[in-house]
Amino acid sequence: MYRQFAEDYSIITIHGRTELYIENFKSISELSGECIRIKAARELVVVEGSGLLVEYMNKDDIKIIGNIEHIRLMEVMR
Amino acid sequence: MNLEKELKGSVKISVCGLNTERFINICHNNNILLNNVITTDNGCCMEISVRDFKKLKKPARICGVRIKIIQKDGLPFVIHKYRRRYFFIHGIMIFVLVNIIMSGYLWRIQITGNMHYSSKEIINYINRMNIHYGMKTGRIACEDIEAGLRQNFDRITWVSADVNGSRLRINIKEDDTGKSDYAQTAESDICAAEDGRIVSIITRSGTPIVKAGDEVKKGDVLVMSKVESFNESGESFGVRYVCADADIITETSINYNDSVLREYELKEYTGRIHTGTGIKIGDRLINYNVSKCKYDNYDVFTEYKEITPYENMNLPISYAYFYYKEYNITTSDHTDDELENILNANLMNYLEKIQENGIQIIQNSVKIDIGSETGQASGTLLIRTPATVHTAPVINPATEESEGTSNE
Numbered sequence: 001m002y003r004q005f006a007e008d009y010s011i012i013t014i015h016g017r018t019e020l021y022i023e024n025f026k027s028i029s030e031l032s033g034e035c036i037r038i039k040a041a042r043e044l045v046v047v048e049g050s051g052l053l054v055e056y057m058n059k060d061d062i063k064i065i066g067n068i069e070h071i072r073l074m075e076v077m078r
Numbered sequence: 079m080n081l082e083k084e085l086k087g088s089v090k091i092s093v094c095g096l097n098t099e100r101f102i103n104i105c106h107n108n109n110i111l112l113n114n115v116i117t118t119d120n121g122c123c124m125e126i127s128v129r130d131f132k133k134l135k136k137p138a139r140i141c142g143v144r145i146k147i148i149q150k151d152g153l154p155f156v157i158h159k160y161r162r163r164y165f166f167i168h169g170i171m172i173f174v175l176v177n178i179i180m181s182g183y184l185w186r187i188q189i190t191g192n193m194h195y196s197s198k199e200i201i202n203y204i205n206r207m208n209i210h211y212g213m214k215t216g217r218i219a220c221e222d223i224e225a226g227l228r229q230n231f232d233r234i235t236w237v238s239a240d241v242n243g244s245r246l247r248i249n250i251k252e253d254d255t256g257k258s259d260y261a262q263t264a265e266s267d268i269c270a271a272e273d274g275r276i277v278s279i280i281t282r283s284g285t286p287i288v289k290a291g292d293e294v295k296k297g298d299v300l301v302m303s304k305v306e307s308f309n310e311s312g313e314s315f316g317v318r319y320v321c322a323d324a325d326i327i328t329e330t331s332i333n334y335n336d337s338v339l340r341e342y343e344l345k346e347y348t349g350r351i352h353t354g355t356g357i358k359i360g361d362r363l364i365n366y367n368v369s370k371c372k373y374d375n376y377d378v379f380t381e382y383k384e385i386t387p388y389e390n391m392n393l394p395i396s397y398a399y400f401y402y403k404e405y406n407i408t409t410s411d412h413t414d415d416e417l418e419n420i421l422n423a424n425l426m427n428y429l430e431k432i433q434e435n436g437i438q439i440i441q442n443s444v445k446i447d448i449g450s451e452t453g454q455a456s457g458t459l460l461i462r463t464p465a466t467v468h469t470a471p472v473i474n475p476a477t478e479e480s481e482g483t484s485n486e
Contacts (some may be wrong), residue, residue, distance in 0.1 A: 012388035027103040032117045054124075071360060 008027040010040035017068050020047060028054075036064055046072040049077065087128040094121040095143030126432050130156055131142040172418075181244050182211050185387070191250040194233045200248065201320040203230060205376030206332040215241045223248070225335050237342045267305030268301040270294045271465040274330030300326055303471040319471055329462050334428065336455040358382060360394050371402040378402055417453035421446050425455055433472035 001033065011019035011023040022038055022045060029037035031054070036047045093101055098121045105112055110133055113125040126134070138145050141154070160166060187204065204210075207226055209218055220239040227237045227250070236251040268284070276292045284301040288294060300323040306314050318337035371378075379401040385393045408411045412420070425444055433439065444457035 027106065028099050031099050031102065031115070031122065053117070055113065057112045057115060058100070059106065059109045 008041055010042070012040070012045065012071075013073070014068070016048050018048075018065055020064040020068060020071070021061055021063075025062055026028075028057075028062075033066070040064065042076065044074040046070070046074060047074075080235045083127070084152050086127050087154035087180055089128060089131050089147050089151070090123060090125050090149040091131070091134075092118070092121060092123050092146045092148050093138075093143050094146070096140065097141040098143060101137055101141040101143050104140060105134070107134060108137065110134070110137075116260055123148065126320050128152070136196075182214060183212055183244060184209070184215050184218065184241075185382070186245040186248055187211075187248070188245055188246045189250065189414055192252065194252050195231055200227070200231075200250075203227070204246075204248075207244070215246075216376075218246060229434070264321060265303045265471050266298045266468040267471050268322045268324055268326065268466045269305050269433075269469050270298045270300055270328060271297055271467050272296055272328060272330045272463065274328040274463075277329050277462055279324060279325040279326045281322075281324040283320045284324065286324065294328065298467065299469075300324070302313070322468070324466075325464065326466050327462050327464055328466075329440065329460065331458045331460050333458055334425070334456065336424050338412070338417055338424075338453045340412050340413060340449075340451055340453065342410060344410050345405045346408060347410040348404045348485060350404040352376075352404075354402070356398040356400060358398050363398060365398075365400065367400070373402060373404040375407060376402045376404050412436060412453070414448050414463060417448055421453055421455040429459075432461070436464055 010025055011021075013021040013023075015021075022040060024041050026039040027040070029039055032051060034048065035053050036054070036078040038045045038047070042052055047068060049066050049068040050074075052064060052068070053065045055065045057063075059077050084131070088295050095101070099115075099346055102112065102115065102122075110130045117126045134145060141310055157167075169373070187201055189200055192200060203226070204223060207223065209223065216390065220241065223239040224237050227239075229247070233252045234250055235253045238249045242249050246438065273295050274291050274293075276288050276294060279286055279288065279300070281301055284303050285304075285305055286301050288298075288300050301324045303319045303322045305318050305320055307316045307318070309315050334460055350374065354365060354371075354373045356363060356365040356367070358364070381399040382396045383399070384396040389391070429439060429442075439459060439461055441458075441460035444455055444459065446453065446455045
């Protein structure tokens, strides 16, 4: 059941306004200091702010740091 | 600082081109770890390990991006930089190797908790057990050391020995109840150590032969080890031998003689000092100074500075510092007062010294006589001394009927 959950959903963790973790993501759609768009399992996560950067990125998760102002979850057209 | 990152090495790269996001996604799909991805005007910068950097060729070709190395960090690059400095690298390798090899040998003996026995005494005993500096720590039998110390040092009640790296730690607990090492346990008589008169006698065990007021000579038995038991009718029914024990004070007189010449040589240091250095290897002293001291009269003071890498580890090599102090000799005469003061001081020193040994001075009849050439102090001292000696009993206990050796 957990495996099914892990494949179908992404886990998004935010620490204050400076750190954001996304587990089980697929790819990066846009990358800039002001906006980072990440394709998660079922939605598109849009992180907006200033001084954004990807601290690390591996097969399982990604960590974004910077001054985060907005986080939007958008439907992905399947 | 990430140690793993430093050991494996990392490179900071700049990725230029239109499809940098695609490049990052391909890296992600190929399980390439990217760190600190920052966007720049014409692409992005990121940090990547050396191993992953070699996998970037294919993604870069697919996405049409250009990769440029900005910075290199980590041990692989340091090694590459100094690859031609053979002596430096070999020196480091030899240093590490020597350290590894030397850590398997004994270089330090640490003794704690000893109050009565000196560390040197214990180390000398350990050396006699064939445990010495420079031996392999694996050959040290700590149990043997513990057993040996307990057996040979009476005051040690508890001891633990363990090897910690290249150090042998010995922790000792001593019996501090004041038990003497030389406590008599076997049957023995108490005899007089000097001629004199018995002042007091308090017997704890054994049969006293003398009483207070008796005159005794040196070697006379004062307390016998033989103890007879009597029944109600006063008949002896058994003999046993004990270790005689008694507090005996004997009054005796001793002669005191001292003389000092009136004429004396006075040594006056001029303040001129000639110094020199040398080295002492074992018992041999080597003086570096080729030109010896040119003073006519001088005293040589030698100061040794031992080379001690560790607390108790003394190498047989020590530095020697020689100080040649020049002096002039002048002949002079003591005045009568000076002679009297010197003789008095000598007498006081003598009295203090004998009083330290528990001797009580009852009467002092020493007289000082000042002559034209010498000053003399002579006379007798009446003292009270507890000095006695233990000797083997006169009668062999094996020939007598014995009921045991207990004094109770």
